[in-house]
Amino acid sequence: PGPWLVRAVQAATVLPVCALTLAVGGDDLPVLALCLLALAYAARDRYAAAGIAVGVAGALKLFAWPVALVLLVLAVRRRGAGRFAAGAFGLPVLALVPAFLVNRDATVENVVRFPLGRGLVRSPAASPFPGHLIATLLPGGPAIAAVLLLGAGIGIGVWLLRRPPVDAASAAAVCAVGLLAATLLMPATRFGYLLYPAAYALWIPALSRPAGPTLEG
Template identity: 45%
Template sequence: MTRAASPVRPVVALSGPVTVSLPSSRRGTGRRWETLCWAACAVFALLLCLRTTLGPHQVWGSCATGGYGLAALVARLSARAWGRASAAVAVGGSVLVPLALLIADGARQLEVTVVERSGGLLLDSGTPYVPDPAGLRDYNPYLPGMALFGLPRAVLGDVPFADARLWFALVSLGAMGLAAALGRGSRSSGRGTARPLLLLAATPAVALPLAVGGVDLPVIALMCLALALAGRGGGPVVTGLALGAAASLKWTAWPLLPVGLALLAVTAGRRAAVRAGATAVTSAVLVVLPAALADPEAFTEHVLLFPLGEGGTGSPAASPLPGHLLATYVPGGFTLAVAALALSAVAVAGSLVTRPPRTTVAAADRLALGLGIAMCLIPATRFGYVVYPLVLLGWFRLGPAGRWWPVDRVTEAPRTHPPAAKPQED
């Protein structure tokens, strides 16, 4: 006698990720948080517009207030939390519109004028530095690599496409996008990078310098790219070139070298770290040394003394942070601030030896800590430098693979099932 076989349910083997939609209440909470974030950005932009005395910042504040407000409305009406639509609206209002208006009007921050002038000087004299600076506008505190952003103006003349701010933005967003793609692996795509880039560009700390002309953004972007390469155990030559490119722009990038090399030593070995270090130092020296030798006195005055507040003209970087307060109000305070800065550098360097970072996020955190301490202790500093630790702390956590990425769906790990059992007969 044969019993009827029990029905066998079909089993499907899943070879890819399973996407599970979250409840509508969770999606609604995400939209509310997104709306509040854009509304807070609008309030910040409005307050800046009302309180600042700088013309470019007033233009940015008025445009960004409308852009962020419209982004909040789009977020409130959107069916999906943290979508690209609201971020794109925010970027349009806080970056594209004010940048176009400022370029058309010819208004720019002093930094943009300095960089564009340095490009012309580099072509004419081989050094981007004015020989005898008489006033604040004559000083160029950046390393010679920054003058490359001024070459389009020197070559093309007074045309909108030659504006240094456009080249700052292109290099910054391009390097950040590449860093995000490297951080997520080979399966990442441009589509997956678009939303993090939009959110980054729309953040007030980034949108403001993108529009009015911030020289620090390409420096930060190249730092993130170098860390992403080191975290993947990238080729020592390519990693070294990225490290050297950042180091040739500004002194603030030099703490990247020990951190990036410590990470590369963990991911690719000490020999790769040594090769990358040699490549980085060689490439940076090849950019910096010719200008330093062309006029050593000008190089010292512009790049060494002026940023420390010891040049012939006082640095405008005078935010009331500990280093500046020590140098200004305490007898011998300048020496104390420099000593504290040196001790903090030794402490961070010691941590790289005793406990080297093993992931890109850990290296970015260590670099953000070191830069944050340094920017508090440098005698001549400004609050705007906070963009360095903010981007370093957030960028490698932002994105589909990051812990801070706001989503309205949860992707589970792939699941496989054993083959279905055959019905038994007796």
Template identity: 55%
Template sequence: MVWAGCAVAAALMAAVTDLGPHRLWGLCATGGYAVAAALAAGAPPPRRRAAPFVAVAGAVVVPMVWLIAHRQGQLEVDVVHRSGALLLSTGGPYLPEPERIEDYHPYLPAMALFGLPHALLGDSPLADARWWFALVFCLALGVAARTVAGRCAPGGLAVMAAFPLPALALATGGVDLPVTALMCLALATAATGRPVATGLAAGAAAAMKWTAWPVLVVAPVLLAARRSGRAAAGACAVAATVLAGLIVPSVLVSPGAFVEQVLLYPLGAGRVASPAASPLPGHLIAALLPGGRPIALALLALAAVAVALSLAARPPGRCSWPPTGWPSPSSWPSAWRPPPASATS
């Protein structure tokens, strides 16, 4: 039933979108999900276990290869490619005088690292940033699963990658996926008392996008609860070193461009208006209410304070996989609890 539902979602995407890459993804993914649903419903157990891999082939591999070969994808891919070339030639990923949406690099400097293969190898399909997004996504999640559960089941990783949201992002250009995977890795290593690994993963994620910065707070709190305050401080020091090394040089090269593209533009205060829109409360408040933007920012700050208070009152102290209440497919590791803190010292 799960794969059948995914097939319906992909078919709807193909029917309603006016974006060519998304329509192609919908058509390819519909077929992959349909075959996976048939295998999961009626095939013998050995073939049934192939369903997640069939879904990955149809929803990720086929559309991703076709789109890369035909130089099609989301705007983010071209932005990262250009930023990688700028990083290589000038030391910073930001154009000094952006005039169009395409000129903006609204990410922190480390995101441009995914554009370095394109800058070095030219317009080769093998240099496309999507391969490197996918590689970091899969490696980070695989290491996180092995860290927490003791092993990484390929079927479980395939299930995660094949679901429509990550599959669409992998095929068309998902800058959020490596960031999210590194955040998961930071939490996994924090749960098992590894401060250096926690700092490296959290710092790398936070050096790519602002949306990863909450992990700089949550992971050390989890590490302090699992091991000690000293370990948490060590993780913070490592993360700060990674952040400084990946961000400060680019800021020094072009401070004005950094402020315009990374601070003002996402807040809607840049010279060019952001096309980002969604039906989420923050956007609706900013768009529909008088003085809505300051109100939305104030609510965001209050939410951050609420999260901080929650962490202080009830710090996280354990990690389980799958999360409590989730179904446990046979290809996934069973629920796991981290060992006592003394075992990871």
């Protein structure tokens, strides 16, 4: 455990993408931490706990939703789908329902349009990644970027169907690739979002290590 802890601290403090987010990340830190916790719980086959962790993250930010979908595929293979789905999808829905009932248009604006860069207020996230450049420089750019993002999502979906994750480490690998694609292709994106795929990739070796017996959760 010692060397792994040292490497984790080094990754968090030395890598610019990690250090930047630690300094100014806001809600990204708890969201990412909860997603990593969910992956760790999944590695121990504690799918109820994994669902609660990623569900709380999903109630905070959309970036946790792809992780929930990947873990759902794993949970189905491990016969823990019901326990996982209750928290993973129930908690975000419970968080959205009151806002939707109070103001449906405002909820759609904040949850859907704003992250796609098509909201009434322009997102300050404007790092020069392909999705942002396409959305701002090309005619019909926002639509093109949205189609590319959708295509990437479909590609990840096909990957999950053809080669579903068999353990938490392979699930983390899918999350890393998917979040990297999303970060690069979203119309409203920022450099700090690269922390998500970087963290999931760094989590793979730890999740691959054999774990001792634990209580089911």
